[in-house]
Amino acid sequence: MKPKDYRSELEPVWCTACGAFGVLKAITQALTDLEVPPEKLAMVSGIGCTSRLPGYTNAYSFNSLHGRSLPIATGLKVARPDMRTLVVGGDGDGFSIGLGHIFHAAKRNVDLTYIVLDNGVYGLTKGQASPTTETKFKQRRGLAGPDEAPLNPVMLLLASGCGFVARGHAGNLPHLRTVIREAIQYPAFSFVHVLAGCVTYQKPEYADEIYHRCDVLPENFPNDDFIAASEAARGERFSLGVIYKKSPGEPLPDGSVTDDDDMGIWRGIQVS
Amino acid sequence: MSTSKPAAHHPPGPTVRRGDPDSAVVSLVGSGGEGAALFGELILSMAARQGLYGVMVQSYGPQIRGGESASLVRVSRREVCHEGEETDLLICFRTPDMGRFRGFIRLHEGSVVTLDSKDTGDLPEWVGTAGVHTYRFPFTNIVDGHEVAGDPKNMLALGLACRYLGWDADLGRHELRQRFGNRPALLSKDLDAFDRGYGSQDMPTMPHLQGSGRNLHIETGNEAVARGAMQAGLRFFAGYPITPSSEILETLIDELPGHGGSVVQAEDEISALGMVLGASFGGVKAMTATSGPGLSLMTEMMGLSAKSEIPAVIVDCQRAGPATGMPSRTEQSDLNHALYSGHGDLPRVVMGVMDVVHARDIMHKAFSISEGYQVPVLVLSDAYIAQRHQIRDEVPPPPAQVNRSVWREDGPTRFNLDTADGVVPFRVPGTPGGQYLAAGIEQTPAGTPSADTTIHALMGEKRWRKMDAIAEHTESWFRVLGKPGATRGIIAWGSNYGLLCEWVKAHPEYRAFVPEILMPFPIKGLEEWRKGLGWTGALELAHTGQFYKYLKTLTDVEGTRSLKRSGGLPLSMVDLDRLIRQAD
Numbered sequence: 001m002k003p004k005d006y007r008s009e010l011e012p013v014w015c016t017a018c019g020a021f022g023v024l025k026a027i028t029q030a031l032t033d034l035e036v037p038p039e040k041l042a043m044v045s046g047i048g049c050t051s052r053l054p055g056y057t058n059a060y061s062f063n064s065l066h067g068r069s070l071p072i073a074t075g076l077k078v079a080r081p082d083m084r085t086l087v088v089g090g091d092g093d094g095f096s097i098g099l100g101h102i103f104h105a106a107k108r109n110v111d112l113t114y115i116v117l118d119n120g121v122y123g124l125t126k127g128q129a130s131p132t133t134e135t136k137f138k139q140r141r142g143l144a145g146p147d148e149a150p151l152n153p154v155m156l157l158l159a160s161g162c163g164f165v166a167r168g169h170a171g172n173l174p175h176l177r178t179v180i181r182e183a184i185q186y187p188a189f190s191f192v193h194v195l196a197g198c199v200t201y202q203k204p205e206y207a208d209e210i211y212h213r214c215d216v217l218p219e220n221f222p223n224d225d226f227i228a229a230s231e232a233a234r235g236e237r238f239s240l241g242v243i244y245k246k247s248p249g250e251p252l253p254d255g256s257v258t259d260d261d262d263m264g265i266w267r268g269i270q271v272s
Numbered sequence: 273m274s275t276s277k278p279a280a281h282h283p284p285g286p287t288v289r290r291g292d293p294d295s296a297v298v299s300l301v302g303s304g305g306e307g308a309a310l311f312g313e314l315i316l317s318m319a320a321r322q323g324l325y326g327v328m329v330q331s332y333g334p335q336i337r338g339g340e341s342a343s344l345v346r347v348s349r350r351e352v353c354h355e356g357e358e359t360d361l362l363i364c365f366r367t368p369d370m371g372r373f374r375g376f377i378r379l380h381e382g383s384v385v386t387l388d389s390k391d392t393g394d395l396p397e398w399v400g401t402a403g404v405h406t407y408r409f410p411f412t413n414i415v416d417g418h419e420v421a422g423d424p425k426n427m428l429a430l431g432l433a434c435r436y437l438g439w440d441a442d443l444g445r446h447e448l449r450q451r452f453g454n455r456p457a458l459l460s461k462d463l464d465a466f467d468r469g470y471g472s473q474d475m476p477t478m479p480h481l482q483g484s485g486r487n488l489h490i491e492t493g494n495e496a497v498a499r500g501a502m503q504a505g506l507r508f509f510a511g512y513p514i515t516p517s518s519e520i521l522e523t524l525i526d527e528l529p530g531h532g533g534s535v536v537q538a539e540d541e542i543s544a545l546g547m548v549l550g551a552s553f554g555g556v557k558a559m560t561a562t563s564g565p566g567l568s569l570m571t572e573m574m575g576l577s578a579k580s581e582i583p584a585v586i587v588d589c590q591r592a593g594p595a596t597g598m599p600s601r602t603e604q605s606d607l608n609h610a611l612y613s614g615h616g617d618l619p620r621v622v623m624g625v626m627d628v629v630h631a632r633d634i635m636h637k638a639f640s641i642s643e644g645y646q647v648p649v650l651v652l653s654d655a656y657i658a659q660r661h662q663i664r665d666e667v668p669p670p671p672a673q674v675n676r677s678v679w680r681e682d683g684p685t686r687f688n689l690d691t692a693d694g695v696v697p698f699r700v701p702g703t704p705g706g707q708y709l710a711a712g713i714e715q716t717p718a719g720t721p722s723a724d725t726t727i728h729a730l731m732g733e734k735r736w737r738k739m740d741a742i743a744e745h746t747e748s749w750f751r752v753l754g755k756p757g758a759t760r761g762i763i764a765w766g767s768n769y770g771l772l773c774e775w776v777k778a779h780p781e782y783r784a785f786v787p788e789i790l791m792p793f794p795i796k797g798l799e800e801w802r803k804g805l806g807w808t809g810a811l812e813l814a815h816t817g818q819f820y821k822y823l824k825t826l827t828d829v830e831g832t833r834s835l836k837r838s839g840g841l842p843l844s845m846v847d848l849d850r851l852i853r854q855a856d
């Protein structure tokens with residue numbers, strides 16, 4: 001199947017040049033790469049501009065309630081493990097109203113692929129501050145929380161024990177395609193943070209400016225090393241690629257296997 | 273009835289009369305950790321082994337563990353779903369502990385009270401002390417003026433109660449072996465205590481209650497809800513613990529995987545119902561259970577179920593009060609929330625559980641409506657039913673399951689308007705060609721998101737057409753009690769059914785109407801039943817008369833009295849008598 005075969009007949013109701021177009025394209029490309037039959041594909045979202053995305057895919061799609069995509073997808077996947085289940089949404093949907101669900105989804109580790117399109121703003125409700133809106137932007141626009149530093153979603157997901165944490169940019173499609181493909185292939189809960197622009201409520205140059213702050217991780221980046229992953233998640237710049245990928249049950253260098261029960265969410269993390 | 277089968281090894285003490293010749297009520301009042309609940313469970317289990325029916329209820333404070341606690345068991349030759357009005361045997365380890373149980377325990381003139389020999393206090397007068405026969409027993413072990421650990425008090429009490437009931441000592445010993453056979457040290461201690469209690473020569477006894485000899489079945493309301501749901505085809509459950517509903521979650525964690533289903537303990541009630549909708553979107557029968565605070569959190573998601581036409585069964589074990597209220601105590605005050613909560617015109621079905629036996633049956637009906645019409649169904653239970661242990665006949669084989677009508681190739685669009693009962697075949701994920709968009713947003717018949725006002729009107733009308741079809745389907749879903757010719761009538765719902773069974777027996781001038789389904793209401797049945805009635809009252813356990821006010825919206829209830837009181841304790845016959853007098 002071609003990427004366009006994963007599209008429904010609906011024309012996206014997004015502003016011209018919205019970052020969501022790139023995400024939709026990358027998802028359909030990754031699905032083509034993986035040859036997922038549409039009837040075995042489920043796309044679940046919450047509410048927001050981004051959350052319209054499932055309606056534009058040829059899948060069993062569910063555009064649910066603001067912030068509640070993960071519980072719905074969890075129920076579906078537990079009841080119907082045969083369904084390949086992708087979850088998509090915005091930064092407000094995921095990191096504000098729905099934040100509490102993320103850690104539980106990571107802890108439960110049900111095989112969902114959670115893709116958040118982060119445009120650093122509440123697009124649908126006309127430009128209010130989101131949990132990832134940058135401080136300077138809030139100050140300049142007179143938005144709420146001018147003194148509140150934005151959340152770092154990748155850091156949050158790493159801390160939650162999520163076994164697959166990646167980042168892409170909606171403007172770098174070939175890269176985003178591979179990242180999403182790898183996330184779908186990961187046999188447990190996976191998270192992809194996608195940086196994107198909102199052409200209406202961010203500055204027009206926002207997507208490009210953000211991209212200039214991105215560094216694509218090198219091929220040999222040790223993404224099985226939690227400490228390296230944490231380093232890559234820190235700071236002003238954005239690492240792109242698979243930042244952390246834990247191989248469940250893989251023996252440690254000394255030949256022992258981590259005791260999952262004792263280490264709780266920190267399993268697999270070596271503390272020196 | 274063969275009366276006295278005297279206890280085999282001991283000459284009987286004085287024989288006393290009891291209130292109801294068919295049943296006996298035994299109450300134990302103790303402190304947390306003294307095993308009042310275990311005592312009640314063991315008595316009930318012994319009754320079930322002999323083919324006697326019965327009900328056991330408990331009472332404890334907000335802390336659930338610790339503090340005073342009491343259990344009350346009624347055993348009976350006929351099937352009962354009420355714990356009885358008066359206690360025949362009260363065992364109380366410390367008279368000051370009685371304070372908390374006002375209204376829970378009442379005595380009659382033939383009651384026997386067993387107190388600790390060391391206890392110099394008196395029973396409070398409200399319990400009805402006139403004419404009671406008091407017996408003293410050394411429960412506490414005092415050494416040098418201090419209480420030290422001695423025989424387990426609840427086992428002493430069990431021996432005493434067994435003797436009082438005229439049951440053979442071997443019945444009790446067998447029960448204890450069954451229960452504690454795997455813990456020999458504990459068992460031998462318990463057996464010694466039981467024998468000591470049973471051996472107290474001058475403990476009064478009552479005429480032996482003869483059961484049928486068939487081995488009957490004990491279940492709590494929450495277990496019955498869980499098992500009824502499984503029989504109805506439940507394969508996915510998600511819930512968040514909350515008193516008094518948690519045992520539904522716990523029972524399903526134990527039993528649902530064996531039926532090929534899954535259980536998820538969700539992070540909150542929003543996600544619990546979200547998961548249920550996800551599973552049900554997947555074509556799997558799914559349910560959640562909660563209490564008032566959780567139901568409040570589920571409200572938005574319930575609207576999603578109604579709009580996206582994804583079936584969901586939601587059980588609400590009502591407790592008393594707004595906010596946290598009184599978690600372990602019962603009330604019928606979630607009715608308004610169940611009937612009216614949620615934004616937008618959202619159709620939902622509301623049903624009321626009457627007792628433990630009914631709990632299994634109603635789950636079949638709930639699933640048949642939810643699956644058949646693709647709507648959310650709320651099943652209202654309450655703390656009184658949820659936590660009660662009740663003896664029932666063996667469970668009959670489940671009726672045939674009703675399944676969702678399922679879309680096949682070339683079937684209609686997902687939200688096709690051209691449907692008489694509002695129902696369109698459900699597209700189960702995995703079916704080739706059935707891909708569609710389920711959504712909270714309004715949609716055209718083909719599923720395209722739409723803000724067209726005509727579409728919205730048509731879709732709303734279609735969704736509500738289901739309620740008309742359901743009303744027709746369920747018009748006989750009610751029960752009537754009492755003799756048809758009775759001229760005084762009581763309309764009630766839910767757990768007041770148990771009390772009304774007793775009430776109409778004691779007062780043949782009354783008959784009662786109890787709907788099984790509250791929304792849509794079996795109104796034709798009510799109107800038919802009302803014919804020929806003089807005095808009529810609407811009974812409920814809610815301060816604001818929610819049920820009465822709801823009836824007003826359905827029919828002319830001019831002249832019908834509102835019989836209501838705030839919850840906590842279930843209504844008793846004394847309460848009902850008082851409410852009727854006050855209303856006149």
Ligand SMILES: Cc1ncc(C[n+]2csc(CCOP(=O)(O)OP(=O)(O)O)c2C)c(N)n1
Binds near residue numbers: 048050121
């Ligand atoms: C319970 C609830 N609260 C608020 C809203 C209003 N609302 C809809 S989308 C949204 C924020 C969207 O932001 P984001 O998730 O970042 O999506 P974007 O539009 O930026 O893609 C809000 C606040 C709602 N639909 N439901």
Ligand SMILES: [Mg+2]
Binds near residue numbers: 123130
């Ligand atoms: Mg956003």
